[in-house]
Amino acid sequence: MENHSVIAIQDEYAEDFAWCYGCGRLNKEGHHFRTAWNGEETVTLYEPKKVHTAIPGFVYGGLIASLVDCHGTGSASLALHRKNGFEPGSGEAPPRFVTASLHVDYLKPTPQGVILKAVGKIEEIHPKKFKVKTKVYTGDTLCATGEVIGVVMPASFSK
């Protein structure tokens, strides 16, 4: 979401977990991906910077993978938060997911200079494990598809 009038799940991550290079609001140099509900789907909007190039004119695949990654963990967080009875804006800190696996299929060269739209569908595969299938569009063109398996952050991530 580049629309800041919408509350994204990352806006409410607990401060200790809001430093991610992809989606942490406190990481000044990061991408600041923001993910919100759109009906039963989730959406993340992001316009890559000029430096995020693969071949000049086309978006770097690693940036698209990063978008799919954080959109996936954000979507899983939205889903478990809703299951727990909360929506972004409720004031409750949402559950923080990490990525167990990430897959991206690059279908078409993705042009630079336009906003990427990641649209996610979420499936619970275990109370602490969610699958998020994502489609990445530029305009109406489907450029990539992705899948993230996200798990609730294990204790091994705490210091």
Next chain:
Amino acid sequence: MENHSVIAIQDEYAEDFAWCYGCGRLNKEGHHFRTAWNGEETVTLYEPKKVHTAIPGFVYGGLIASLVDCHGTGSASLALHRKNGFEPGSGEAPPRFVTASLHVDYLKPTPQGVILKAVGKIEEIHPKKFKVKTKVYTGDTLCATGEVIGVVMPASFSK
């Protein structure tokens, strides 16, 4: 490869194709991943920056995905270049691959402040399509495994 006495395949990409945010030597703000042969395997070394965090103390998964991605396309380029009779340093521009698919399994939280070592094994699955299986280590610890399907850059990437 952070050892600049070794010639990496990315050192020899044609100038038009050396702007990748992950591995382009001409992209001043990019990661400058560099991939070289080590016997029959390929190696890319990289120490993530402090900003490349997921949860403080641990490396951002999207950065690991980017490493697997460019290590994969670089490895495929090394392999086809060798098949064509050339090694880095020969002066011939190597073939440039793009990513058809990328998969990463995150096995353990990856600590920050240490060099990541990506080690690749390459399989030709078609004269213009290579599979690269990658293991990402910190020291002796296997933190992630990955797989890239790389294809020789199609004409749709030229402007």
